[in-house]
Amino acid sequence: MKLSTGIEGLDAILGGGIPKGYVVAVIGSYGTGKTTLGLHFIYEGLKNGESCIVLSFDEDEESIMRNAKSVGMDLGKFNNVQVIRLEAMGVKKIFERIESELPELIKNLNASRMLIDSISVLETLFSDQERYQILSSFKRILKSAGVTAIITSEADKYLPTASKYGILEYICDGMICLKMIRKSELDEPTLGLEVVKMRGVKHSRKPKPYMITERGIVVYEEAEVF
Numbered sequence: 001m002k003l004s005t006g007i008e009g010l011d012a013i014l015g016g017g018i019p020k021g022y023v024v025a026v027i028g029s030y031g032t033g034k035t036t037l038g039l040h041f042i043y044e045g046l047k048n049g050e051s052c053i054v055l056s057f058d059e060d061e062e063s064i065m066r067n068a069k070s071v072g073m074d075l076g077k078f079n080n081v082q083v084i085r086l087e088a089m090g091v092k093k094i095f096e097r098i099e100s101e102l103p104e105l106i107k108n109l110n111a112s113r114m115l116i117d118s119i120s121v122l123e124t125l126f127s128d129q130e131r132y133q134i135l136s137s138f139k140r141i142l143k144s145a146g147v148t149a150i151i152t153s154e155a156d157k158y159l160p161t162a163s164k165y166g167i168l169e170y171i172c173d174g175m176i177c178l179k180m181i182r183k184s185e186l187d188e189p190t191l192g193l194e195v196v197k198m199r200g201v202k203h204s205r206k207p208k209p210y211m212i213t214e215r216g217i218v219v220y221e222e223a224e225v226f
């Protein structure tokens with residue numbers, strides 16, 4: 001079974017959507033629309049009557065609601081969504097809270113979709129070893145709860161298809177990259193979406209142009225970037 005991402009063109013590339021139970025990384029540099037893509041996925045679930053969780057390490061709840069609304073998604077009209085912001089606190093404390101509270105939260109809400117935005121902010125607080133631990137811990141919790149999740153991450157400075165710390169791609173079943181592609185410094189950049197991996201799914205790897213509009217992300221799956 002596949003879950004629609006709420007973005008028509010992306011669903012078309014994925015042959016229907018994200019396979020149920022998958023943990024998918026959305027990687028891109030700042031302002032490429034990672035949060036927006038994740039919110040489309042959540043909004044689609046809400047419209048279907050599914051319960052959803054947004055765990056933010058980045059924007060606060062108000063800012064998330066406001067930005068979602070500015071691209072046509074009014075999260076406020078649903079009561080089956082829980083937006084939680086974990087502020088930068090001690091590493092140990094975060095780890096404890098996630099381990100102890102997240103499984104219960106997913107269970108109590110009977111959540112089927114989750115957005116974690118952005119993992120890079122959290123990763124910044126950890127050492128290399130801890131980073132691997134926290135990511136595998138997330139994966140274990142999400143998998144055992146059977147929730148389908150999107151985890152956003154900043155891209156590596158030099159490699160747009162890699163996450164900032166290079167760990168996320170290994171724990172995820174799928175990976176979508178959002179890239180700003182410039183023909184030359186003087187041209188307006190083109191935004192390109194690339195499905196880098198999606199286990200068990202036949203998909204194109206060709207970057208497809210997309211735009212962020214007042215109705216959110218629109219992917220032109222039949223067009224070419226250049």
Ligand SMILES: Nc1ncnc2c1ncn2[C@@H]1O[C@H](COP(=O)(O)OP(=O)(O)OP(=O)(O)O)[C@@H](O)[C@H]1O
Pocket residue numbers: 028029030031032033034035036037058070071212213214215
């Ligand atoms: N109503 C709108 N119309 C057109 N473009 C918009 C609109 N709202 C937002 N945008 C564009 O979307 C971008 C923000 O998208 P989003 O916050 O999803 O990106 P992000 O990758 O999560 O960024 P960050 O790294 O800052 O978290 C804005 O910088 C702006 O360029």
Ligand SMILES: [Mg+2]
Pocket residue numbers: 034035036058117118
């Ligand atoms: Mg963001």
